[in-house]
Amino acid sequence: MPSSKFLRQLSVVTLFLVVSAWVAHVAYSYEKDAHAREFRYQAESLAGHIQTQMKRFFVAIDGIRGLASTHPDLSAYEFRNYLYNADLFGQFPAVRAVAYAPRIGVDDLPLLIKRLARDPERQYLRYPTFTVAPEGLRQEYFPATLVEPRAGNDKVYGFDLWALPTRRHAAERARDSGRPIMSAPVVLSQDADSDIKSVLLLNPVYAAGMPTQTLQERRDAHIGFIPAGFTISYALQQILTQESQQILPFSLYDAGSTELAQPNPLAAADLLYSTVTAPADHSTHDQPPQEASVTFTVGGRYWHLITARPLVLTWMEQYATAVLIVLLGLALGAGAARLLEDILASRDTRKRLQFAESEVDAFFDMSVDMFCVVSFDGYFKQINRAWVSGLKFDQEYLLQTPLKELIHPDDLLSSQQVMHRLQQGETITDFRNRYRTRSGEYRWLSWRGTAAPGDRLIFAVARDVTTKMANEKRIQKLAYFDPLTELANRSNFMDQLHREISLARRQHNRLAIFYIDLDGFKDVNDSMGHETGDVLLQQVAERLRLELRSSDFAARLGGDEFCILINDLSGDYSAPAAAQRILQEISSPVDLGIRTVTPRASIGIAYFPEDGEDSTSLLRAADSAMYSAKFAGKHRYACYQPHMTEAAMERLQMEQELRYAIEHNQLELHYQPQICLQTGTLKGVEALVRWRHPEKGLIMPLQFIETAERLRIIDALGEWVLNTACTQAQRWSQSGRERFTIAVNISPLHFEDPELLPTVRNALLRSGLPPEYLELEITETRILQTQAGQANASALRRMGVHVAVDDFGTGYSSLQLLQQLEIDTIKIDRSFITPLAEQPEAAILLGTIVGAAHAFGAKVVAEGVETLEQARILHGVGCNLVQGYYFCHPVPALELPSGDQSLYPKESAVDTAEKGIHII
Numbered sequence: 074m075p076s077s078k079f080l081r082q083l084s085v086v087t088l089f090l091v092v093s094a095w096v097a098h099v100a101y102s103y104e105k106d107a108h109a110r111e112f113r114y115q116a117e118s119l120a121g122h123i124q125t126q127m128k129r130f131f132v133a134i135d136g137i138r139g140l141a142s143t144h145p146d147l148s149a150y151e152f153r154n155y156l157y158n159a160d161l162f163g164q165f166p167a168v169r170a171v172a173y174a175p176r177i178g179v180d181d182l183p184l185l186i187k188r189l190a191r192d193p194e195r196q197y198l199r200y201p202t203f204t205v206a207p208e209g210l211r212q213e214y215f216p217a218t219l220v221e222p223r224a225g226n227d228k229v230y231g232f233d234l235w236a237l238p239t240r241r242h243a244a245e246r247a248r249d250s251g252r253p254i255m256s257a258p259v260v261l262s263q264d265a266d267s268d269i270k271s272v273l274l275l276n277p278v279y280a281a282g283m284p285t286q287t288l289q290e291r292r293d294a295h296i297g298f299i300p301a302g303f304t305i306s307y308a309l310q311q312i313l314t315q316e317s318q319q320i321l322p323f324s325l326y327d328a329g330s331t332e333l334a335q336p337n338p339l340a341a342a343d344l345l346y347s348t349v350t351a352p353a354d355h356s357t358h359d360q361p362p363q364e365a366s367v368t369f370t371v372g373g374r375y376w377h378l379i380t381a382r383p384l385v386l387t388w389m390e391q392y393a394t395a396v397l398i399v400l401l402g403l404a405l406g407a408g409a410a411r412l413l414e415d416i417l418a419s420r421d422t423r424k425r426l427q428f429a430e431s432e433v434d435a436f437f438d439m440s441v442d443m444f445c446v447v448s449f450d451g452y453f454k455q456i457n458r459a460w461v462s463g464l465k466f467d468q469e470y471l472l473q474t475p476l477k478e479l480i481h482p483d484d485l486l487s488s489q490q491v492m493h494r495l496q497q498g499e500t501i502t503d504f505r506n507r508y509r510t511r512s513g514e515y516r517w518l519s520w521r522g523t524a525a526p527g528d529r530l531i532f533a534v535a536r537d538v539t540t541k542m543a544n545e546k547r548i549q550k551l552a553y554f555d556p557l558t559e560l561a562n563r564s565n566f567m568d569q570l571h572r573e574i575s576l577a578r579r580q581h582n583r584l585a586i587f588y589i590d591l592d593g594f595k596d597v598n599d600s601m602g603h604e605t606g607d608v609l610l611q612q613v614a615e616r617l618r619l620e621l622r623s624s625d626f627a628a629r630l631g632g633d634e635f636c637i638l639i640n641d642l643s644g645d646y647s648a649p650a651a652a653q654r655i656l657q658e659i660s661s662p663v664d665l666g667i668r669t670v671t672p673r674a675s676i677g678i679a680y681f682p683e684d685g686e687d688s689t690s691l692l693r694a695a696d697s698a699m700y701s702a703k704f705a706g707k708h709r710y711a712c713y714q715p716h717m718t719e720a721a722m723e724r725l726q727m728e729q730e731l732r733y734a735i736e737h738n739q740l741e742l743h744y745q746p747q748i749c750l751q752t753g754t755l756k757g758v759e760a761l762v763r764w765r766h767p768e769k770g771l772i773m774p775l776q777f778i779e780t781a782e783r784l785r786i787i788d789a790l791g792e793w794v795l796n797t798a799c800t801q802a803q804r805w806s807q808s809g810r811e812r813f814t815i816a817v818n819i820s821p822l823h824f825e826d827p828e829l830l831p832t833v834r835n836a837l838l839r840s841g842l843p844p845e846y847l848e849l850e851i852t853e854t855r856i857l858q859t860q861a862g863q864a865n866a867s868a869l870r871r872m873g874v875h876v877a878v879d880d881f882g883t884g885y886s887s888l889q890l891l892q893q894l895e896i897d898t899i900k901i902d903r904s905f906i907t908p909l910a911e912q913p914e915a916a917i918l919l920g921t922i923v924g925a926a927h928a929f930g931a932k933v934v935a936e937g938v939e940t941l942e943q944a945r946i947l948h949g950v951g952c953n954l955v956q957g958y959y960f961c962h963p964v965p966a967l968e969l970p971s972g973d974q975s976l977y978p979k980e981s982a983v984d985t986a987e988k989g990i991h992i993i
Contacts (some may be wrong), residue, residue, distance in 0.1 A: 077662070088859070112380075115365075116323070116366070116367050116378060116380050117367050118889045119321055119367075120369050120376075121378075122310060123309065123325075123378070124370075126308075126312040126662055127941070128371075129564050130165050130308075134161075134166065134194055134274060135276065136159060137173075138276045138278050140152075142278050142279055146281065146299075147219065149194040149195050149198050150194055150732065152221065153221055156171060156221050162222060166307060167305075169225075169302045169304055170261070170263075170300075171300075171301045172217035172218075172221075172226075172229055172232075172234075172299070172300050173219040173297065174216060174218065174298045175215070175296060176214075177213060178212075178213050178214075179210070179211065179213065182930075185216075186204075186205075188434050189203040189218060190202070190203065193736075193793060194738065194786075194887045197788070197792060198223055199223060203218070204231050204766055206228075206232050211233070211235060213235065214233050214235060214504055215233055215297060215298055216232065216234075218231075220235055226263070226492065229302075234298060239256055239321065240256055240300075243255065243257070243373075244275045244298060246373060246579055247275040248298075252277075253276045253277075254275050255272045255273065255374050256273040256274075257329075257330075257374075258270045258271065258345060259271055259273055259302075261304070264304070269306060270304070270344075270345050270346070271302055271304045272303065272305060273302050274301045275299075276299040276300070276301070277295060277297075278296050278298060279296065279299045280294050280296050282434065292444050305346050306345075306346050309325070318559075322347075322380060323380040324346070324347040324379050325344075325377070325379075326339050326343045326344055326345060326376070326377040326378075328374075328376065330373060330374055330375075330838045331374060332373075333375075335486055336368055336377060338842065339377060344694075356806065363381065364379065365379075365380050376756055393412075394436055411827050422890065439494050439689065440537070442459060443459040443518070443535040443536065443537075444456070444533075445533055445721075446530055446531070447530070448529060448530060448531075449530070449531070451492070452474075452478060453472050454530065456468065463510075463516065464479075464511065464516070466511050467508075471590070472713065480508060481506065481508070481515050484506035487504075488506050488613050488974050491504050492859065495522060496524060496531075501523075502518045503519050505517060514598070517538050517539045517542050518535040519535065521534055544639070544757045548693070552990075553565040555628070555629040557610060557629070561627065561628035562629065563628065563630045563891075565628060566638070567688055569626050570586070573626075573640045574686075574691070578686075582643075583680055584638065584680070584681045585638075585639040585679065585680050586639065586681075587636065587655070587677070587710075588634070588698065589637070589641070589674050589675070590597050590634050590635075590675050591613065591672060591673070592674060592703070593673060594609070594619075597665075597670060601668075608665055608666075609670070609672065612663045612672075613635070613674075614635070615661075616655075616658045616661070617655065617658075619658060620654055620658050621637070624640055625637060625638065632727050636692070636695075648680070648712075649961045650730075652676045652710035655676065656710065659673070659675075660673060673707060675698030675699050675707050675708065675711075676702060676709075676711070677696060677697065677703040677710070677713065678713065679692075680712075680713070681699060684713045693815075695713065697713060698710075698711045698712060698714075699711070701714075727777065728780055731781060733959065734764055735786065735789065735790065735793070739764060739795065740763070740765070741761055741765055741965070742760050742798060742965075742966060743760075743761050743763050743963035744759065744761070744963060744965075744969055745759045745956050745964075746915050746960065747816070748955050748956065748961075749954060750944065753975035753977040754972060754978050755969075755970055755972050755974075755976065756812045757954065758815050758969065759816040759818070759956065760801075760818075761818075762794050773942055782822065788820075788822070788823045791818075791823045792832050794817055795817050795832065795833065796817075798815050798817050798836060799839070800839070800840045801815075801966050802815040802846060803840045803842045805966075806842075810971070815846060816849075816850050817848070817850065818850045818852070819849050819850065821852065824849075824865060825849050825862050827861070833849070833869065834874070844872050847874050848875040848876070848898060849874060849876055849877065850877045850878070850900065851878060851879065852879045870895060875898060877897060877898035878898070878899045879900045880902040881899040896929075897932065898933070898934060899926050899933055900933075901933065901934070901935045901952075902936060903936050903937025905922070906919075906935055906936065906937045906939075906943055906947075906957075909942070909943050910943065916949075916950065919946070919947075919950055919952075920951075922952040923951050932953050933951075933953050934956065935954070935955045935957075938956065938957030938958075938959050939957050961976055961977040
């Protein structure tokens with residue numbers, strides 16, 4: 074009966090429809106959960122990346138804490154040099170200020186204020202007058218006595234951490250725990266007119282050598298803090314690219330101290346940073362937004378990251394699979410009902426089956442995911458249209474081509490292993506490999522699948538994740554690679570070094586590291602600009618890559634410092650030979666647009682395990698060897714030797730003692746007279762600095778000037794010499810002496826400094842010395858050929874100050890320069906004076922120099938005159954003034970001869986009179 078047939082067909086279709094609806098619900102739930110898991114993973118990865126980068130900052134700050142621990146009286150220059158040599162502000166632009174806040178008792182505060190007021194370093198670095206802020210009587214103080222960068226941080230100087238509850242609470246936690254602790258969000262002094270959120274990182278400093286195991290020991294050993302203020306928004310903008318922020322918009326909240334058992338409830342006032350441009354409008358969507366939140370800890374505080382997607386899935390992603398399954402079930406039900414009727418009626422069975430199969434195929438092809446059936450022998454047995462649109466091949470080609478010819482060669486082994494696991498009955502999820510497209514490029518696919526071993530078939534679905542993996546790779550690159558050179562960064566290198574040392578220790582192997590520092594890189598930055606310097610760093614990095622083997626690992630540590638890890642020293646491979654090849658490759662000329670330069674570098678080599686058994690000691694040994702290479706003449710390599718550690722300690726001691734000498738007035742000036750050959754009387758003096766060491770006695774400048782230049786305190790030293798010399802010259806005049814010129818040596822670095830002119834002007838104003846009685850001597854005439862050097866020389870001469878070239882005839886100076894440069898005086902080097910008596914041609918050359926100088930209006934002073942014969946010859950060639958031991962050694966100010974006294978030795982005058990030679 075028709076009714077019975079209808080009921081029978083309806084029952085079959087309903088059964089299939091119910092089963093397919095249940096399967097569709099399971100598929101929909103799985104798809105939704107998979108997207109939720111992926112979204113949660115992205116949020117956790119983002120939070121982990123932020124946490125990792127913040128810890129890198131904590132490690133970078135920790136170094137200055139170690140310096141302060143061993144140097145409680147940390148000087149302004151030590152503090153400044155450490156931060157800038159470590160390139161802290163270059164690596165972490167979000168850092169607005171780093172300070173040193175020592176622990177000061179109430180009775181010691183007046184002494185501190187007096188000491189800082191008299192500190193010449195702080196005056197030179199333009200620190201304001203030191204006062205503790207906010208005012209008030211407290212049992213002890215933690216005022217910021219040092220702060221960098223100087224610009225914009227005057228309000229930080231003198232600020233007492235102990236005065237405000239928010240900062241004090243974080244400081245006490247840091248002191249008691251021994252770890253860096255962040256404060257609650259604050260507004261820094263630089264942002265007083267805005268609502269930009271920042272935090273203060275408090276790093277406790279303990280006296281070196283004191284125990285810090287217990288709470289009371291830490292409190293007893295505590296001597297201060299290294300506070301560092303940084304802006305959250307700037308930090309996150311540096312950590313995350315703009316593209317990555319757009320991919321996953323988020324909001325970051327401060328959720329309170331980790332002293333609390335649970336994070337605080339979130340409030341709008343606790344928002345630290347947000348990339349969400351506007352509130353989400355979900356009115357047009359049928360489903361609520363998908364949210365993911367992650368709580369993590371940074372610096373002793375809870376941070377809470379929230380991210381949301383306004384639409385969890387597109388319609389296709391959300392319903393396509395479920396609808397397909399329902400329709401497929403409906404189609405199969407209809408087909409089964411018809412098949413049943415065909416069987417019962419024995420009519421048109423084959424035709425109806427074919428029709429049902431074509432319907433299934435049509436729905437199968439509607440999916441955007443790449444469904445397939447794969448045989449155990451490695452061929453596609455069935456694929457949907459998503460494979461054709463994804464790989465751009467014809468369906469026939471894909472069905473006839475072995476999978477191994479489509480898979481990337483590097484992924485074949487892992488793909489075969491997964492195929493074997495499927496054949497054993499396992500189910501796989503998120504296996505990734507690369508498939509070739511018709512254009513020849515490869516796309517990353519993520520697979521889920523299972524097998525029917527009895528049918529020797531695999532049922533799988535793949536999804537193209539190429540864009541997703543590119544985003545993940547981009548985020549990873551930001552965390553572990555230097556963006557300028559694309560080499561590994563310091564954090565990545567230290568991790569790699571630690572792993573390789575662990576492996577070498579287990580396998581009893583050797584490895585080596587090269588510590589590379591460019592020679593004279595600061596000159597490139599100062600003369601051609603930092604952008605040009607960046608180009609040079611990129612060129613050097615590329616040249617290092619050319620010399621690396623696949624097993625080697627290179628990194629840029631910061632600034633102009635690089636490291637290479639050589640983890641395979643087997644066979645005939647020689648680390649010194651590799652270092653020599655690197656030096657040769659680096660020294661090829663580089664065209665920087667402005668001019669062509671020839672880079673130079675110094676390399677220190679250290680071996681594991683001979684020179685260090687851990688990453689820190691090994692890096693320290695390579696650094697000491699690098700310094701040894703520099704002291705040996707630069708652009709060479711040196712292998713670490715135990716005595717280098719002693720040399721490094723001696724260098725450190727010299728640096729500390731020189732700073733102390735400048736701070737405690739152990740420097741003094743001696744004055745060497747410049748003598749008129751006609752009269753033998755004093756017509757000028759050269760000011761020469763000496764170091765009166767309490768134990769080593771009088772130390773000559775050759776022994777400490779290089780150290781001053783390395784510590785970048787040469788400008789402060791030159792300023793002190795200039796002020797002292799001008800003041801002494803004015804005192805001589807006020808005591809009744811006839812005025813004469815006083816010459817002061819200026820270092821090449823100081824002569825190019827824009828601050829030289831105001832420094833000279835202030836010295837003249839303070840002392841009252843007329844500018845025409847001051848002469849500044851520069852050794853390297855190439856400085857006078859730079860734009861900055863020429864500008865300063867011209868401005869000094871307009872001011873009335875004379876400019877002299879010292880050691881003329883050596884280094885970069887030549888007669889041609891007399892025509893090119895405006896020079897008042899040339900000082901002939903002693904190497905031209907010594908051979909005068911024995912080499913007649915020397916006198917001819919000297920006469921040429923003197924004549925040329927006079928022709929261009931320059932005065933001539935001969936240095937190093939030690940005999941009467943030399944004086945005679947100099948008088949004969951027309952030299953104006955001389956200085957040397959024959960007439961007078963450098964003497965303190967009180968021992969300077971009078972202006973009317975002839976300084977020719979008496980026996981010389983008698984000797985010349987007997988011979989009938991008249992020179993006076």
